[in-house]
Each structure stands twice: as structure tokens, then as C-alpha cells.
Amino acid sequence: MNQKELRDLENLCIQECSPWCVSNCPVHVDVRSMCTAIAQRDFSTALNIFVKTVPFPRIISHICDHPCENFCKRREVGETIAIRSLERAAVTWGKPVTKKVVPLPARNKRVAIVGAGLSALTAAVDLSKRGYECAVLEATDRLGGSVWDYSGDLLPKADIESDLQIMSNPRITFEFEKSLGADLSISDLRSSFDAIYLGTGRRTLDAIEMNCFGGEKLEIDPMTFETKLDGVFAGGSIMRTEAPLSPITSISNGRRAAISIDRFLQGVSITASRENEGPYQTRLFTSTFGVDYQDRVPMKNRSRGYSENDAVQEALRCIKCECMECVKVCEFLSSFNGYPRKYIRQIYNNLSIVMGQRHGNKLINSCSLCGLCKEVCPESLHMGNVCKAAREIMVSQRKMPPTAHEFAIRDMEFSNSDKCSLVRHQPRTNTSAFLFFPGCRLSGSSSPNVERTYYYLMERLKGGVGLMLRCCGTPADWAGRKDDFSKSLSEFLYEWERMDRPEVITACSSCYSLFKTHLPQVKLVSLWETIEKYGLPNHVGETHRMALAIHDPCSSRHEPQVHQAVRYILKKLNYEIHELPLSRSLTECCGYGGLMCFANRDLAINVMNRRVNESPDDFVAYCAVCQDHFQSQGKTTWHLLDLIFGTAGAKNVVGRPLDYSQIRENRSCLRKSLLENLWKEPVDKVQEHQMIKLYIPQEIQDLMAQRMILNDDIKRVIEHAEKSGAKFVNRSTGHYLAHFTPAKVTYWVEYAPNEGGFTVHNAYSHRMQIIEESKS
Amino acid sequence: MSSYVNSDEVGDWICADCGSELELGKIEVRYMGSGYPVDLPRCPKCGQVFIPEKLATVKMAEIEKLLEDK
Numbered sequence: 131m132n133q134k135e136l137r138d139l140e141n142l143c144i145q146e147c148s149p150w151c152v153s154n155c156p157v158h159v160d161v162r163s164m165c166t167a168i169a170q171r172d173f174s175t176a177l178n179i180f181v182k183t184v185p186f187p188r189i190i191s192h193i194c195d196h197p198c199e200n201f202c203k204r205r206e207v208g209e210t211i212a213i214r215s216l217e218r219a220a221v222t223w224g225k226p227v228t229k230k231v232v233p234l235p236a237r238n239k240r241v242a243i244v245g246a247g248l249s250a251l252t253a254a255v256d257l258s259k260r261g262y263e264c265a266v267l268e269a270t271d272r273l274g275g276s277v278w279d280y281s282g283d284l285l286p287k288a289d290i291e292s293d294l295q296i297m298s299n300p301r302i303t304f305e306f307e308k309s310l311g312a313d314l315s316i317s318d319l320r321s322s323f324d325a326i327y328l329g330t331g332r333r334t335l336d337a338i339e340m341n342c343f344g345g346e347k348l349e350i351d352p353m354t355f356e357t358k359l360d361g362v363f364a365g366g367s368i369m370r371t372e373a374p375l376s377p378i379t380s381i382s383n384g385r386r387a388a389i390s391i392d393r394f395l396q397g398v399s400i401t402a403s404r405e406n407e408g409p410y411q412t413r414l415f416t417s418t419f420g421v422d423y424q425d426r427v428p429m430k431n432r433s434r435g436y437s438e439n440d441a442v443q444e445a446l447r448c449i450k451c452e453c454m455e456c457v458k459v460c461e462f463l464s465s466f467n468g469y470p471r472k473y474i475r476q477i478y479n480n481l482s483i484v485m486g487q488r489h490g491n492k493l494i495n496s497c498s499l500c501g502l503c504k505e506v507c508p509e510s511l512h513m514g515n516v517c518k519a520a521r522e523i524m525v526s527q528r529k530m531p532p533t534a535h536e537f538a539i540r541d542m543e544f545s546n547s548d549k550c551s552l553v554r555h556q557p558r559t560n561t562s563a564f565l566f567f568p569g570c571r572l573s574g575s576s577s578p579n580v581e582r583t584y585y586y587l588m589e590r591l592k593g594g595v596g597l598m599l600r601c602c603g604t605p606a607d608w609a610g611r612k613d614d615f616s617k618s619l620s621e622f623l624y625e626w627e628r629m630d631r632p633e634v635i636t637a638c639s640s641c642y643s644l645f646k647t648h649l650p651q652v653k654l655v656s657l658w659e660t661i662e663k664y665g666l667p668n669h670v671g672e673t674h675r676m677a678l679a680i681h682d683p684c685s686s687r688h689e690p691q692v693h694q695a696v697r698y699i700l701k702k703l704n705y706e707i708h709e710l711p712l713s714r715s716l717t718e719c720c721g722y723g724g725l726m727c728f729a730n731r732d733l734a735i736n737v738m739n740r741r742v743n744e745s746p747d748d749f750v751a752y753c754a755v756c757q758d759h760f761q762s763q764g765k766t767t768w769h770l771l772d773l774i775f776g777t778a779g780a781k782n783v784v785g786r787p788l789d790y791s792q793i794r795e796n797r798s799c800l801r802k803s804l805l806e807n808l809w810k811e812p813v814d815k816v817q818e819h820q821m822i823k824l825y826i827p828q829e830i831q832d833l834m835a836q837r838m839i840l841n842d843d844i845k846r847v848i849e850h851a852e853k854s855g856a857k858f859v860n861r862s863t864g865h866y867l868a869h870f871t872p873a874k875v876t877y878w879v880e881y882a883p884n885e886g887g888f889t890v891h892n893a894y895s896h897r898m899q900i901i902e903e904s905k906s
Numbered sequence: 907m908s909s910y911v912n913s914d915e916v917g918d919w920i921c922a923d924c925g926s927e928l929e930l931g932k933i934e935v936r937y938m939g940s941g942y943p944v945d946l947p948r949c950p951k952c953g954q955v956f957i958p959e960k961l962a963t964v965k966m967a968e969i970e971k972l973l974e975d976k
Contacts, residue, residue: 487975487976856952858919858921858954859921897966898937
């Protein structure tokens with residue numbers, strides 16, 4: 131990921147975009163923060179936020195034309211927030227915090243400010259802060275311009291006087307009763323001053339055109355406020371003679387013209403980076419779904435404004451616009467306390483670290499890559515793609531933590547080893563029009579369903595149905611291991627070509643999705659569409675006519691025909707279908723996607739529980755991993771094949787962690803059973819350590835599952851200890867403790883001999899190598 | 907790392923091969939290209955090193971994570 135790609139990705143996340151009130155305010159008052167402060171009864175903080183961008187707070191809080199309110203998102207669920215009234219409450223009830231502002235050093239340049247209305251005075255205030263000497267030249271005998279035209283009811287004169295005290299500033303001088311044409315000439319001003327701002331108000335347009343521009347039309351650049359005369363800028367209501375008065379726009383004009391004048395006097399680009407200075411269209415998205423309808427808090431006394439209590443109540447109506455659409459639906463995104471824009475920056479930094487701790491590893495490896503974020507994102511940002519690309523980079527830099535995915539990769543290698551994998555044409559045939567690919571997880575979790583399905587397919591489909599038992603390679607893809615992944619794909623392709631390119635029938639949505647993405651030459655159909663097309667088996671399982679909530683696997687997200695087929699089958703089986711709040715293209719991951727459950731087990735458990743708590747109904751899943759995961763959290767979950775072929779004998783072990791030893795055992799037994807029963811082929815001998823008989827109490831089995839220790843690992847340790855004699859013995863219990871390191875992980879087992887086998891009392895592991903010096 | 911294994915954890919464990927009581931010795935542990943000498947209980951005669959459960963699942967796991975994220 132380079133800097134540009136980083137920015138492009140970050141830019142897709144709109145969470146930090148301004149809310150509508152802020153973007154449509156000509157000076158961008160941070161209304162959302164101001165409302166938050168008032169809602170907490172902190173009027174002084176609210177006032178500080180207001181005066182940060184508004185130099186004349188009393189005047190503006192009385193007469194602002196508040197374009198912000200027209201765009202307030204609250205309007206979808208009630209009246210818009212009374213923003214100006216809240217500003218007034220902040221001015222009334224807050225205490226100004228006088229911060230000592232150190233002005234910039236003097237620049238020895240002088241600016242003539244012609245006029246004394248809001249735009250001119252704002253320009254003078256801003257330029258004086260930047261170190262310029264300003265001479266305010268005003269035609270009347272007082273400051274303020276048209277603000278004096280308002281009646282005292284609308285704008286009390288005392289408030290005007292109070293606000294104008296800001297003008298007492300050693301860098302600002304005033305000359306009254308000086309008007310252009312009569313007392314001043316533009317050429318004199320241009321020779322005496324380094325720059326000029328014309329903010330003389332709408333009534334002076336003709337005079338300005340006549341006296342400054344030789345009778346030509348006054349043209350003002352709407353972004354920079356430059357006129358045709360070099361060094362002469364103009365703004366305020368002189369630009370908007372036909373439009374309604376907008377005091378806040380005048381302040382904005384004065385401020386923006388001051389920026390141009392500063393740049394002009396410094397000799398830098400006037401036009402660079404001026405986007406979004408005035409009102410602009412924000413890209414933010416905010417859903418008001420679920421927000422209660424509320425109208426404005428009525429103002430009891432117009433002349434005094436909101437009471438403190440009423441202002442607090444009104445501010446509480448602000449819905450604090452933000453996006454967070456993806457974070458709302460994703461346990462992973464919410465668990466790291468941020469949002470994609472922050473995460474993308476963290477991921478980028480993580481990948482760029484040369485020396486030091488890579489704190490982003492866990493973030494990168496925790497995503498399920500399921501893509502729900504993209505579905506709900508107004509800008510279609512896919513965090514899964516970002517995380518997966520990051521994993522591939524980490525693997526290529528040899529910076530992927532071994533603990534993250536190694537167990538899953540070993541499991542995949544086991545599935546593809548000669549202990550589990552199998553490729554055959556249908557018995558007594560030598561061609562395959564179809565190839566059933568059940569996938570490694572269905573084979574491991576529910577091998578009888580693989581056999582029953584295979585018999586069904588052979589019975590219904592003509593032209594021969596071959597069988598391939600192996601893993602499709604998804605774990606390697608999710609782990610970012612491109613080499614392992616492409617090796618797995620080529621092995622599949624080699625066998626598929628050898629079988630003369632049959633149409634592949636997948637039972638697992640992950641296999642389907644992976645083949646569809648990476649092997650477009652392979653003709654593909656899901657088992658569910660096949661059953662929809664060829665009909666249910668003759669002897670379907672008993673039906674309970676109960677209601678079931680369907681969980682669609684996340685890898686089926688973009689396969690509406692699969693969702694359809696599954697619902698069709700369930701209806702045919704007479705089940706009442708309940709849809710979960712997020713289903714089909716918006717479905718959630720079960721906690722296995724992206725190998726989340728290996729890299730961040732605690733998060734995966736939260737993901738599973740979030741899902742199972744969405745409905746009190748029993749679940750039906752059509753992915754073996756989803757079924758296993760929900761069952762592990764105590765949720766009764768049927769596999770669709772259980773319902774099709776009969777739930778008798780279907781496993782329903784709920785509330786226990788996944789037993790990977792059993793999963794492996796099932797895969798080996800499936801291969802053995804099919805070879806012996808269908809193809810009448812003998813199966814190879816088992817290895818010596820596999821003959822060891824183990825007695826493992828339930829609590830130790832669960833501990834082993836948590837620690838990802840397999841029965842096979844235990845057997846290897848015991849075999850090694852018993853052969854070599856290298857073990858410890860406990861004098862009081864008589865138990866042995868031994869260790870063995872078959873590859874990278876060292877396993878420790880506490881055990882005791884028992885009835886021709888061994889009882890396992892404890893098991894743990896570590897990856898640090900212990901350099902033992904043999905002294906014998 | 908001597909403080910990481912207390913005498914309770916060594917408890918009644920002795921070397922099964924030679925029957926020796928375990929004693930602390932300097933042992934090198936290595937991971938992800940880093941190595942450290944630490945004091946761990948071991949059999950003084952045949953050199954077998956004893957890693958108790960808590961050391962493996964808490965302290966070593968923490969250090970492994972730190973080194974993996976380096």
C-alpha cells in the first residue's frame with residue numbers, strides 16, 4: 131500500500147466528514163460539539179466553540195440567517211434543531227473563557243479596510259491577528275454598518291456595543307466619515323496601503339463601480355474575493371445586492387478575503403487548497419432509522435431566549451450526525467473502538483514499521499473478511515479487502531505472527547493429505563459429468579451427511595458423479611498465504627482436468643465463492659440449487675413443522691439463487707421460515723470467516739453470541755462451520771442436510787467448544803468408509819502412535835480445544851516419552867509429565883497409564899524453544 | 907525468568923529417568939530469532955527442563971506475542 135492508495139482508501143470512509151449543519155454554515159460553527167456541550171449543561175464550553183469561528187457572538191446569535199437549520203438531519207424525524215437559539219443560550223448562560231492569544235509578530239504591512247460592516251470588521255480582526263496593521267475607513271460615524279438597522283427587539287443595541295469591543299485593538303485604527311469618491315480615491319489608497327478590502331455594503335455598489343472601476347461592473351472572484359485590480363479585494367453584501375441579507379455570509383466573506391489578502395501579501399498561491407471554505411455539500415451519511423420523532427422545545431419567552439433547562443432539552447434532540455453504518459453491524463469494527471478511516475491509517479502504519487512493535491497485527495488478523503461493511507457502506511468501502519491485502523504483505527515481509535493462522539493451515543494440510551483426500555469417479559464408471567465437492571468442514575463435522583448426499587446425487591444425476599474430498603484452499607487465501615493458496619488451487623485443477631472437467635457441485639458456500647472468484651473456467655453449481663432442480667430425496671427426514679431462523683453463510687452473500695433454493699427446500703420440508711434481521715446479502719459471519727476464531731478467539735465468541743441472540747428460534751444453517759460455531763455457544767442449530775435426510779443421529783452437541791480432533795477423525799473415517807464400502811478398496815495402515823488409546827475427561831477435552839491441542843499431538847508426546855524415558859514423575863500423584871516438539875510447537879502432557887492406554891490430566895503448549903543440553 | 911517458576915509449581919516433580927530432584931539452571935530460550943538465558947528448573951543429571959503450565963500459558967505466551975509483533 132503506498133501513500134496514494136492509503137489516501138484513496140481513507141477518503142472512502144466518510145465518518146469524519148462534517149455534519150450538514152457544519153458544512154452548510156458559511157463559517158462552519160461546530161454545531162454538533164456545541165449541542166453536545168449544552169446537552170451536558172456545559173454552556174461555557176458551548177460558548178467557546180461558538181466564538182472560535184464567530185467574532186461577534188451576541189450579534190450573530192440574535193440575527194443569524196442560520197442556513198444550518200435548513201439542512202439539519204433532525205427534520206426527517208421532527209423539527210430541525212433550533213441552532214441559533216442554542217447559540218444564544220450559550221452566549222447568555224456560558225462564561226467566556228479569556229484565553230491569552232499571542233498575536234503573530236508584526237509584518238510591517240498595512241491594509242485599508244473600506245467599510246465597517248460585519249465583513250469589513252471580520253477582515254480587520256482576522257488580519258490584525260495575522261500581524262497586519264489595518265486602517266478601517268468608514269463613511270458614517272460608527273462601526274457596525276447595517277447591524278444598526280435591526281430593531282432593538284431583534285438585536286439589542288447593548289449587544290452590538292458589547293460585541294464591537296473586540297475592535298479595540300492596537301493594530302486597528304479607525305477613520306470615520308471617509309467615503310470613497312468624496313474623501314478617498316482608490317489610487318491614493320493603492321499607493322498608501324499594501325492591500326485593500328472593499329466591504330462597503332450593498333448600497334454602495336454604484337459608487338464603488340464608478341469610483342474604483344471606471345464605471346465597469348464590479349467582478350469579484352467567489353473563491354478568492356479578488357477584483358480586477360491587483361491587491362484590491364471585495365466582499366460582504368456588496369456581492370449579494372439582490373439576495374436576502376445574510377450576516378453570517380458577510381462574516382464568512384470577510385474571513386475568506388483576509389486569507390486571500392494574507393497570501394497575496396506573503397507572495398504565495400491565493401488559489402491553492404481553498405476547497406470547502408464556504409458552505410459545501412458534505413459526503414456524510416447518517417441514518418435516522420430508529421430515532422424517535424421529536425419537535426422543538428418551545429421558547430417560553432422570545433425576548434429572553436431559552437432557559438437553561440429548555441436549552442439542555444433542545445440540545446438533547448440533536449442526533450449528533452455521524453455515519454458508523456459498518457461499525458453498527460460489525461462486532462470486529464466496533465471492538466477496536468474506531469472506524470475504517472482510523473483503522474486504515476493504523477494498518478498503513480503497521481505495514482510501514484521498520485523497527486518496533488506492530489500494534490496493528492491483531493486488528494488486521496481479526497477481520498472476518500466477510501464484506502458486510504461494503505454492503506452497508508454508502509461509499510462501498512470493503513475493510514475485508516484492506517485487511518486481506520495487509521495480510522498478504524505481512525506474509526511476504528515474513529512479519530505474520532505464526533500463532534495467527536498456523537493451526538488452520540495445518541488443518542488444511544491435513545485435509546489435503548492422503549489421510550483424508552480422495553478423488554474418484556463414481557464406482558463402476560470411468561467418466562464424471564459432475565463432481566461432488568463437499569468441502570473439508572462438512573466432511574469433518576457431519577460425515578454421514580456427505581455419504582447420504584453422495585448416494586442421493588449418484589441416484590438422481592446422469593452421466594456419473596465423481597467425488598473429491600479435500601479443502602478448497604480458503605484458509606490459505608484468508609491467511610494471506612498466496613503460495614500455499616495457489617498450490618492448493620493447482621492441485622484441485624490438476625485433478626479436475628484429469629476427470630475431464632466435470633461440473634462441480636459444492637455443499638459449502640466458501641468453496642463455491644472461492645472457485646467462482648479464482649477458477650472461472652470451472653462450471654459450478656451449489657448443492658442446494660441441485661436439490662431444488664432434481665427434487666428432494668424420496669425418504670426425507672421426519673419434519674417437525676417448527677419455525678426455524680435461517681442463517682445464510684457470509685460466503686453466500688452474493689448468491690441470491692442459493693438463498694432462494696435453500697428457502698424453497700425448507701418450504702418443501704414444511705418448515706416455517708423466520709428471517710433474521712440481517713440475512714441474504716446482508717448476512718453476518720459466524721466468527722470463522724477470515725480465520726477470525728484462530729487469530730482472535732474472544733472476538734469470534736462475541737460474534738457468535740451476537741448472531742445467536744438475534745432470534746429465540748432454533749437456527750438452520752447450510753454451512754457446517756456456522757452450525758458448529760452456533761452450537762458451541764449453546765444454540766440449537768440444524769444443518770440443512772440434517773433436515774433433508776433426517777435429524778436422527780444428527781449431532782446436536784450444544785455449548786461445547788469445537789473438537790478439532792474429532793473433526794480430523796471424522797474426515798479420515800469418511801475417506802476410509804467410502805473407500806471400503808463404495809469402491810471396495812483397502813485402506814492404508816494407521817501409524818503406531820495413532821494406536822495409543824487415550825482417556826480424556828471432558829474438562830480436559832474442552833481445555834485442549836481452547837488451546838488448540840489435538841489428540842494426535844498428545845499421542846505423539848506420550849509415544850516419545852514412553853520410548854525415550856524422557857519425562858518427569860510426580861511423587862505424590864504418580865502422574866507423568868512429558869513434552870515433545872513435532873514441528874514448531876512444544877506440547878506438554880500430564881498423564882498416567884490406565885487400562886492399556888493413558889488418562890490425560892493436563893495439556894499445554896508453547897512456541898518458545900528450550901535449548902536443553904543433554905548431560906547423559 | 908527464575909521468578910517465573912516458584913517452588914510450589916516444581917512441587918513433587920522429579921526426573922522420571924534418574925530420580926533426581928530438579929534444580930535451577932541457566933537455560934537458553936529462543937523465539938523469532940531472539941534468544942535469552944533464563945533460570946529454569948531442570949534435572950541436574952540428564953538436563954531435562956521443566957516448564958510448568960502457568961509459565962507456558964501466561965508468561966511465555968506474553969513474550970511470544972511481543973516477539974511476534976516485533
